[in-house]
Amino acid sequence: MTTHMLGDDRFAYSQRVRYMESFAEAVLDLPDERDETISLAYGDADPAHFPVAALVGAMTHMMQSRVDDTLNYAPPDAGLLALIHARMSRHNVNLPLSQYITVNGSSQIIGLLPQVLCDPGDVIIVEGPTFLGAVETFHNFGVRIETIPVRVDGMDLDVLEARLAQLRNDGVAVKCIYTIPTFQNPTGTLMPLANRRRLLTIAATYGVLIVEDDAYGDLHFNSALPPKLIALDTHDSVLYVGTFSKILAPGVRMAWACGPKALIQRLHRWKAEGSNGPFMTRLVAQVSRDGWLDRHIDHLNTLYASKCAVLLAGIRAHFPSDVRYVVPQGGFFVYVYLPADLPVAKVMPAALARNVSFLPGTTCYANGEGTHEMRLSFSYQSAERIAIGIERLGAALAAVRAGQP
Amino acid sequence: MTTHMLGDDRFAYSQRVRYMESFAEAVLDLPDERDETISLAYGDADPAHFPVAALVGAMTHMMQSRVDDTLNYAPPDAGLLALIHARMSRHNVNLPLSQYITVNGSSQIIGLLPQVLCDPGDVIIVEGPTFLGAVETFHNFGVRIETIPVRVDGMDLDVLEARLAQLRNDGVAVKCIYTIPTFQNPTGTLMPLANRRRLLTIAATYGVLIVEDDAYGDLHFNSALPPKLIALDTHDSVLYVGTFSKILAPGVRMAWACGPKALIQRLHRWKAEGSNGPFMTRLVAQVSRDGWLDRHIDHLNTLYASKCAVLLAGIRAHFPSDVRYVVPQGGFFVYVYLPADLPVAKVMPAALARNVSFLPGTTCYANGEGTHEMRLSFSYQSAERIAIGIERLGAALAAVRAGQP
Numbered sequence: 153m154t155t156h157m158l159g160d161d162r163f164a165y166s167q168r169v170r171y172m173e174s175f176a177e178a179v180l181d182l183p184d185e186r187d188e189t190i191s192l193a194y195g196d197a198d199p200a201h202f203p204v205a206a207l208v209g210a211m212t213h214m215m216q217s218r219v220d221d222t223l224n225y226a227p228p229d230a231g232l233l234a235l236i237h238a239r240m241s242r243h244n245v246n247l248p249l250s251q252y253i254t255v256n257g258s259s260q261i262i263g264l265l266p267q268v269l270c271d272p273g274d275v276i277i278v279e280g281p282t283f284l285g286a287v288e289t290f291h292n293f294g295v296r297i298e299t300i301p302v303r304v305d306g307m308d309l310d311v312l313e314a315r316l317a318q319l320r321n322d323g324v325a326v327k328c329i330y331t332i333p334t335f336q337n338p339t340g341t342l343m344p345l346a347n348r349r350r351l352l353t354i355a356a357t358y359g360v361l362i363v364e365d366d367a368y369g370d371l372h373f374n375s376a377l378p379p380k381l382i383a384l385d386t387h388d389s390v391l392y393v394g395t396f397s398k399i400l401a402p403g404v405r406m407a408w409a410c411g412p413k414a415l416i417q418r419l420h421r422w423k424a425e426g427s428n429g430p431f432m433t434r435l436v437a438q439v440s441r442d443g444w445l446d447r448h449i450d451h452l453n454t455l456y457a458s459k460c461a462v463l464l465a466g467i468r469a470h471f472p473s474d475v476r477y478v479v480p481q482g483g484f485f486v487y488v489y490l491p492a493d494l495p496v497a498k499v500m501p502a503a504l505a506r507n508v509s510f511l512p513g514t515t516c517y518a519n520g521e522g523t524h525e526m527r528l529s530f531s532y533q534s535a536e537r538i539a540i541g542i543e544r545l546g547a548a549l550a551a552v553r554a555g556q557p
Numbered sequence: 558m559t560t561h562m563l564g565d566d567r568f569a570y571s572q573r574v575r576y577m578e579s580f581a582e583a584v585l586d587l588p589d590e591r592d593e594t595i596s597l598a599y600g601d602a603d604p605a606h607f608p609v610a611a612l613v614g615a616m617t618h619m620m621q622s623r624v625d626d627t628l629n630y631a632p633p634d635a636g637l638l639a640l641i642h643a644r645m646s647r648h649n650v651n652l653p654l655s656q657y658i659t660v661n662g663s664s665q666i667i668g669l670l671p672q673v674l675c676d677p678g679d680v681i682i683v684e685g686p687t688f689l690g691a692v693e694t695f696h697n698f699g700v701r702i703e704t705i706p707v708r709v710d711g712m713d714l715d716v717l718e719a720r721l722a723q724l725r726n727d728g729v730a731v732k733c734i735y736t737i738p739t740f741q742n743p744t745g746t747l748m749p750l751a752n753r754r755r756l757l758t759i760a761a762t763y764g765v766l767i768v769e770d771d772a773y774g775d776l777h778f779n780s781a782l783p784p785k786l787i788a789l790d791t792h793d794s795v796l797y798v799g800t801f802s803k804i805l806a807p808g809v810r811m812a813w814a815c816g817p818k819a820l821i822q823r824l825h826r827w828k829a830e831g832s833n834g835p836f837m838t839r840l841v842a843q844v845s846r847d848g849w850l851d852r853h854i855d856h857l858n859t860l861y862a863s864k865c866a867v868l869l870a871g872i873r874a875h876f877p878s879d880v881r882y883v884v885p886q887g888g889f890f891v892y893v894y895l896p897a898d899l900p901v902a903k904v905m906p907a908a909l910a911r912n913v914s915f916l917p918g919t920t921c922y923a924n925g926e927g928t929h930e931m932r933l934s935f936s937y938q939s940a941e942r943i944a945i946g947i948e949r950l951g952a953a954l955a956a957v958r959a960g961q962p
Contacts, residue, residue: 163766164730166676168573169823199625207628211616220604223612223806224937256661256830263829267672271571292826325569361568401628405834418574421697423829424668425661429810432837532629 189504190541192463193511195337195484196532201455202401203439203448210439226430228254232437235445236394236408244383245392251416254428258367258395258407261419262286262330265363266293268418269327275319277329279307281487281516281525283337283365286330290518297518298326304478306343307331309350316358328361328391333381335368335483338516338527342481345378356387361415364392370399370449372482373457388412396436398484399449406436453482459530460486462538467528470546472553484531487513490524494552497523502548502557508541594909595946597868598916600742600889601937606860607806608844608853615844631835633659637842640850641799641813649788650797656821659833663772663800663812666824667691667735670768671698673823674732680724682734684712686892686921686930688742688770691735695923702923703731709883711748712736714755721763733766733796738786740773740888743921743932747886750783761792766820769797775804775854777887778862793817801841803889804854811841858887864935865891867943872933875951877958889936892918895929899957902928907953907962913946 214222221229233249240247255261262285270276276290280299290297298315301308312329319326331351333343343351355362364381382392391411396404406428409419427433439445463486464479476489490499496512503509513525528545530538551557619627626634638654645652660666667690675681681695685704695702703724705717717734724731736756738748748756760767769786787797796816801809811833814824832838844850868891869884881894895904901917908914918930933950935943956962 163674163764163817163820164732165823166672166674166679168676169673169827194630196629199629202624202628204620204624204628208617208620212613215609215613219607219609223607223609223808224601224604225599225802225807257834260830263831267571267829268574269568269571271573274571289829327569359568397630401836402630403628403834403836405830405836412568415568418570422574424672424694425665425810426668429662429808431806431808431810 189507189509190533190537190544191509192528192530192533192538192541192545193509194532195529197398197402198452198455198459198531198534200534201452206439206444206448207401207435210435214434214438222430222434224430228427229430229434229437231441232406232433235437235440240392240394240410243380245380245410247410251413252408252410253416253419253423254406254408254433255419255423256407256428257397257402257405258365258393259285259289260423261363261391261393261407261409262289262365263293264419264422265328265330266290266295268415268422269361270295271325273324275324275326277312277315277326277360278518279331279336280519281338281513281522281527282330282518283332284511284515286365287516287518290330295327296324299517299519299521302336302339302341304341305347306333306336306341307347307351309347309354312351313354316354316360320358326358326360328363329355330363330365331381332365332367334366334377335371335480335485337367337483338485338511338513339487340478340480340483340485343378348378348381348384352381352385352387352389355389360389361412362390364390366392367395367398368483369394371453371456371484373453373460374481377482382411391415399445399452400436400439404432404436406432456482456484456531459533459535459538462535463528463530463542466539466542466546470543472549475549484529486528486530488526488528490526490549492524494549495523496526498552499526499548502552503545505557506544506548508544508548510545594912594914595938595942595949596914597933597935597938597943597946597950598914599937600934602803602807603857603860603864603936603939605939606857611844611849611853612806612840615840619839619843627835627839629835633832634835634839634842636846637811637838640842640845645797645799645815648785650785650815652815656818657813657815658821658824658828659811659813659838660824660828661812661833662802662807662810663770663798664690664694665828666768666796666798666812666814667694667770668698669824669827670733670735671695671700673820673827674766675700676730678729680729680731682717682720682731682765683923684736684741685924686743686918686927686932687735687923688737688772689916689920691770692921692923695735700732701729704922704924704926707741707744707746709746710752711738711741711746712752712756714752714759717756718759721759721765725763731763731765733768734760735768735770736786737770737772739771739782740776740885740890742772742888743890743916743918744883744892745885745888745890746883748783753783753786753789757786757790757792757794760794765794766817767795769795771797772800772803773888774799776858776861776889778858778865779886782887787816796820804850804857805841805844809837809841811837861887861889861936864938864940864943867940868933868935868947871944871947871951875948877954880954889934891933891935893931893933895931895954897929899954900928901931903957904931904953907957908950910962911949911953913949913953915950
């Protein structure tokens with residue numbers, strides 16, 4: 153079973169390491185972009201709207217007060233946990249502080265989950281399509297991944313229920329359901345209230361943990377959102393994962409999770425380095441205080457809503473009429489389902505030839521699907537470049553349909 | 558075997574998690590200090606000498622240039638790895654950049670090691686006394702810990718060699734030797750060149766990895782130091798761990814490791830969150846550039862040398878003449894061996910009653926030793942407070958010896 157990819161086995165590693173290495177690393181078939189390419193591929197934040205002055209001001213302030221608490225050995229800043237707790241309370245999440253953990257980006261939680269939950273052969277259920285980083289991490293840790301399709305209203309719960317029944321029948325241990333119910337990556341779909349309630353009931357019935365990745369939960373273009381899964385949960389069955397990456401800056405690597413006490417304790421213990429330390433936690437807390445973060449999020453939502461509108465207008469103007477997509481009410485992405493004659497394998501070279509790129513749907517699935525799907529991000533590029541990029545992409549689609557290169 | 562300390566087993570965790578929880582968490586018997594207590598217990602940096610202005614300047618600069626590379630999704634700053642690599646090259650360590658990893662403090666490497674190297678029952682060899690955080694981490698991950706005594710010139714290599722032979726004879730897998738050869742924590746000892754060469758030979762003979770924790774390697778009060786183990790190593794058998802905690806600030810949580818290619822690759826993969834991200838790596842690189850870090854280290858060495866001298870003078874003036882200790886040439890600590898009638902169990906309450914504290918030797922051993930040993934730190938307190946603290950401690954020792962409380 154074990155193949156030693158890394159070659160050197162002079163030192164005996166742990167069984168777990170050797171097992172993990174029996175899985176090849178997923179190699180993503182990502183576009184090789186040129187400098188002049190307008191990339192609509194990645195979900196980076198808009199660099200023109202990073203809060204540079206606010207961050208410098210926060211750092212200057214924190215260096216002028218309590219410098220020992222900031223720069224010495226110290227626990228994470230209590231103000232950050234209090235701020236996160238208060239923000240979650242506004243969404244009717246009322247867990248005690250002891251059921252929270254700060255982490256170095258959501259990816260740390262995603263990486264810890266298989267270590268804490270899974271033995272070889274155990275299953276994690278994901279949506280298809282979903283966040284490619286999570287799929288790759290689960291895969292690299294030797295987890296068996298089961299994919300549930302995403303419809304216009306999120307994960308298909310009929311398929312989920314049937315799959316859970318089958319897996320139980322087969323004696324397979326399902327360790328968690330990883331879902332992005334709000335402005336799903338990549339589809340932009342929003343799971344409605346009734347589906348949220350049903351998902352919780354299904355998970356409780358099968359005794360399976362739900363991991364609610366809420367990276368885009370604050371990025372909505374309209375005011376009304378259904379409650380978070382964790383706010384609806386009455387079975388203590390949801391691990392919620394939130395992040396400052398989209399609402400402050402990805403580079404600060406600050407995220408949090410809250411959920412069942414025993415699971416949070418285990419995550420604390422398996423987080424090899426201990427806490428996030430005082431400096432970054434205090435910087436994020438300091439910049440966010442006194443309502444600044446809410447005002448910044450309002451600003452971002454105005455910005456991203458307008459860029460989303462530009463992208464959608466471009467699709468309507470330049471794409472063939474037989475593409476399908478969900479008009480997102482938030483998040484970073486528009487996900488486009490292409491007709492049979494427009495596979496991404498053909499569209500991608502035509503797009504790159506016209507100096508525009510996107511994320512192929514195939515990179516968002518654990519099971520090889522997505523051959524006729526593309527993720528378009530409106531987060532990173534300016535409105536002007538989005539408009540140009542979509543026009544180029546429309547030309548690429550037309551060329552492929554016409555049988556031209 | 559398994560005891561479920563955390564109580565909640567509604568979700569099935571991984572075997573590894575359950576195994577780990579069969580070990581009780583080490584509960585350190587640390588002093589409960591009052592506000593007016595002068596603590597000589599902890600190895601915190603001197604907060605009066607944190608480079609506040611330099612850090613604010615570095616942050617301001619990096620926010621004014623390449624903000625996208627700093628705040629968006631991005632790899633760790635290439636400048637930081639280059640800086641670390643250049644500093645190691647000055648010590649004749651010539652590994653390629655691909656054999657380096659940045660981590661969230663040395664504790665992250667220490668936490669990853671048992672995960673990557675050890676199966677249940679495997680052994681890690683440590684020094685006794687040693688860094689309590691490493692012992693606790695290894696213990697909590699279910700590692701069997703073997704302790705080799707520290708003499709005036711560091712780890713006793715005769716004992717090490719005999720123990721390795723015995724363990725091989727017993728069929729026990731020894732996964733690494735964790736050593737702090739330079740200004741050892743807590744003893745302050747410096748392993749001489751001949752011993753370093755012999756340690757490398759022993760490790761090569763038994764095919765065991767050496768983990769060289771060099772947290773104090775830059776903090777020396779005299780110019781001449783023996784080469785680092787990794788610089789002497791010809792068998793690719795040393796994982797070197799360095800940190801910015803002592804030379805910049807613990808709060809930035811920035812450390813690195815370099816060593817065998819296959820091991821570094823595995824550490825990269827098991828670092829659940831991926832990289833350290835762009836913000837903190839760039840901040841540390843920016844503040845350190847153009848020789849600033851070297852000048853800061855020179856300043857710290859002048860500072861710590863003078864505070865060490867104050868502590869030693871206090872010991873000579875106020876401690877009984879039958880205590881023993883190594884006069885350190887660097888680092889943060891003076892480690893005192895007490896005579897039979899002065900066990901720390903009696904000295905600690907007498908010290909706390911006089912508003913001074915220290916770290917009991919018992920917290921620096923994995924095996925219950927250290928009942929007549931104390932670690933005194935000269936890093937955190939001012940020279941004035943060190944002098945007062947040592948005088949109080951001398952009074953406590955005298956009182957215990959006289960049979961008074």
